[in-house]
Amino acid sequence: MTKLAVVELKLLTREPGAIFSLLIPLFILVVFGSSIEPGDTVLLPMALAIAVGLVGLYMLPTTMATYRERGILRRLSTTPVRPGNLLVVQLILQLVLALTACGLLLAVGGTVLGAHLPTGVLPGVLTFLLGTAAMFAVGLLIAALAPNGRAANGIGVLLYFPMAYLAGLMQPTDQMPDILARIGEYTPLGAFRQSLRDVWAGGAPSPLLLGVMAAYAVVISIAAARFFRWE
Amino acid sequence: MAVIEVTDLRKRYADLTVLDGVSFSVEEGEIFGILGPNGTGKTTTVECVEGLRRPDGGSIKVLGLDPVKDGRKLREQIGVQLQHTQLPENIKVWEALDLYASFYANPRNWRELLEEWGLADKRNARFGKLSGGQKQRLFIALALVGNPRVAFLDELTAGLDPQARRTTWELIKQVRASGVTVVLVSHFMDEVEELCDRVAVFDRGTIVAIDTPAGLVDGIDAEHQMRFTLMAGDMVELGGLPGVTGVTRTGNRVVVTGRGDFATAVTAELARHHVLVSDLRIDKRTLDDAFVALTGRSFDSTH
Ligand SMILES: Nc1ncnc2c1ncn2[C@@H]1O[C@H](COP(=O)(O)OP(=O)(O)OP(=O)(O)O)[C@@H](O)[C@H]1O
Ligand SMILES: [Mg+2]
Numbered sequence: 001m002t003k004l005a006v007v008e009l010k011l012l013t014r015e016p017g018a019i020f021s022l023l024i025p026l027f028i029l030v031v032f033g034s035s036i037e038p039g040d041t042v043l044l045p046m047a048l049a050i051a052v053g054l055v056g057l058y059m060l061p062t063t064m065a066t067y068r069e070r071g072i073l074r075r076l077s078t079t080p081v082r083p084g085n086l087l088v089v090q091l092i093l094q095l096v097l098a099l100t101a102c103g104l105l106l107a108v109g110g111t112v113l114g115a116h117l118p119t120g121v122l123p124g125v126l127t128f129l130l131g132t133a134a135m136f137a138v139g140l141l142i143a144a145l146a147p148n149g150r151a152a153n154g155i156g157v158l159l160y161f162p163m164a165y166l167a168g169l170m171q172p173t174d175q176m177p178d179i180l181a182r183i184g185e186y187t188p189l190g191a192f193r194q195s196l197r198d199v200w201a202g203g204a205p206s207p208l209l210l211g212v213m214a215a216y217a218v219v220i221s222i223a224a225a226r227f228f229r230w231e
Numbered sequence: 232m233a234v235i236e237v238t239d240l241r242k243r244y245a246d247l248t249v250l251d252g253v254s255f256s257v258e259e260g261e262i263f264g265i266l267g268p269n270g271t272g273k274t275t276t277v278e279c280v281e282g283l284r285r286p287d288g289g290s291i292k293v294l295g296l297d298p299v300k301d302g303r304k305l306r307e308q309i310g311v312q313l314q315h316t317q318l319p320e321n322i323k324v325w326e327a328l329d330l331y332a333s334f335y336a337n338p339r340n341w342r343e344l345l346e347e348w349g350l351a352d353k354r355n356a357r358f359g360k361l362s363g364g365q366k367q368r369l370f371i372a373l374a375l376v377g378n379p380r381v382a383f384l385d386e387l388t389a390g391l392d393p394q395a396r397r398t399t400w401e402l403i404k405q406v407r408a409s410g411v412t413v414v415l416v417s418h419f420m421d422e423v424e425e426l427c428d429r430v431a432v433f434d435r436g437t438i439v440a441i442d443t444p445a446g447l448v449d450g451i452d453a454e455h456q457m458r459f460t461l462m463a464g465d466m467v468e469l470g471g472l473p474g475v476t477g478v479t480r481t482g483n484r485v486v487v488t489g490r491g492d493f494a495t496a497v498t499a500e501l502a503r504h505h506v507l508v509s510d511l512r513i514d515k516r517t518l519d520d521a522f523v524a525l526t527g528r529s530f531d532s533t534h
Contacts, residue, residue, distance in 0.1 A: 003333040007326055014321040071316035078281055078311040079334040079377065080303060 056135025066149030131192030267433030
């Protein structure tokens with residue numbers, strides 16, 4: 001199991017997509033960050049949501065669907081090791097990837113760009129965990145339904161843009177049609193961004209939105225588990 | 232001792248019956264061939280035996296274990312090369328071997344396998360950069376890294392050039408010599424003739440014969456021919472010899488048709504009468520002929 005984790009980690013670092021998931025949000029942060037005022041509370045939550053969304057919708061499903069497509073899960077089930085171990089290792093590593101991306105954003109945003117960093121650690125962590133769980137659940141569902149890695153990749157990208165738009169990651173929500181902004185708040189990514197925003201503003205995230213994310217995480221994971229095929 | 236016993240195995244996908252009562256047993260230390268045209272259920276059969284697919288009926292025992300119920304215990308003792316499988320593009324050869332070795336309680340030293348299978352200089356190459364033959368050899372090495380008692384190799388030499396096939400065959404013989412029982416799935420006649428101690432011939436989801444390759448060939452009772460050119464001495468009467476069904480002569484060329492081992496009788500008769508011949512040719516009967524005799528159609532026509 002340790003060796004499996006080590007090898008999978010090596011593979012992840014050789015994956016160009018992983019580097020992109022780290023660099024794209026950072027790039028966006030730096031480009032827009034040059035014009036923010038010190039103490040800004042909007043840009044970092046957006047960048048964090050973009051990063052977690054990329055990992056959840058793009059990296060996770062593509063990796064898992066590719067593993068199934070290539071018969072790696074099947075090959076593993078002929079050994080004494082259960083293929084489920086590989087999925088667990090992957091989930092943990094993708095979580096580490098999301099954490100790394102967010103850590104990088106916080107470090108750069110908080111120091112170089114002088115953006116505001118929230119004081120409430122616990123609400124921040126809770127929001128991060130629930131938002132990541134919701135996005136990973138969507139990713140797992142894509143992995144379960146996609147016939148192969150390429151399709152998973154396509155579905156992930158296709159879903160990413162509308163979800164990012166509704167979540168207010170393409171433009172600020174107050175410039176969006178009211179109805180879309182309201183709907184967007186209850187999408188997984190939108191609830192995540194809004195909750196982060198609340199944390200950054202110094203308040204507690206709304207329990208309703210936290211509940212929404214938890215519900216997405218649970219319901220969509222169950223659906224993913226139901227539809228998942230090993231081969 | 233039988234290490235694998237399969238009795239009346241049945242499997243269907245939706246309304247397609249793939250295995251319709253397959254029974255065979257594999258003895259310890261032999262190379263057992265599973266031969267048949269495409270789509271006749273060879274892979275389905277071995278994957279049921281490996282515990283990868285669930286049969287709809289029949290019973291399977293491997294090393295005394297039920298592949299479905301005692302799967303975990305069984306998987307310690309078998310090594311598998313699947314027909315359709317890949318590794319991650321970016322994994323290095325040594326990493327794959329090292330990783331798979333870590334799955335087993337008593338693995339082989341993977342560095343030895345690296346040498347044996349001619350992959351030592353590809354140690355640090357990524358899977359995606361290997362040639363077809365190198366990938367295939369890596370798969371076989373991975374099937375052996377757990378130090379298995381039984382190895383299942385599905386389409387061993389698919390995609391290999393003739394030279395690489397020969398090399399692989401030699402290595403498989405060494406695997407048998409080391410005491411590992413090998414189940415070899417193939418749709419190549421020459422491979423089975425070269426390697427297998429016994430072979431089960433599959434056709435449309437059933438086994439039509441199980442025998443040694445030589446036994447299968449000898450078992451066919453089809454006519455074949457021998458030809459020669461008369462050099463010196465007078466032609467003798469061959470028509471009455473056992474097995475001979477016809478003799479035709481055109482100038483000095485003679486063609487004798489017959490069944491069974493009539494050629495021995497003919498050459499003995501010629502020698503006894505001091506008839507000197509040249510250009511002697513006996514049509515070699517092959518497993519191909521055996522397949523036609525068993526199924527009534529040619530092996531290649533089913534592709
Ligand atoms: N999972 C599956 N679902 C539906 N049909 C299947 C499945 N697996 C195999 N089949 C069908 O079962 C039949 C036998 O397949 P199998 O792979 O066992 O044949 P094979 O003898 O190994 O052929 P080949 O020489 O091409 O490898 C084929 O018609 C195949 O299309
Ligand atoms: Mg097959």
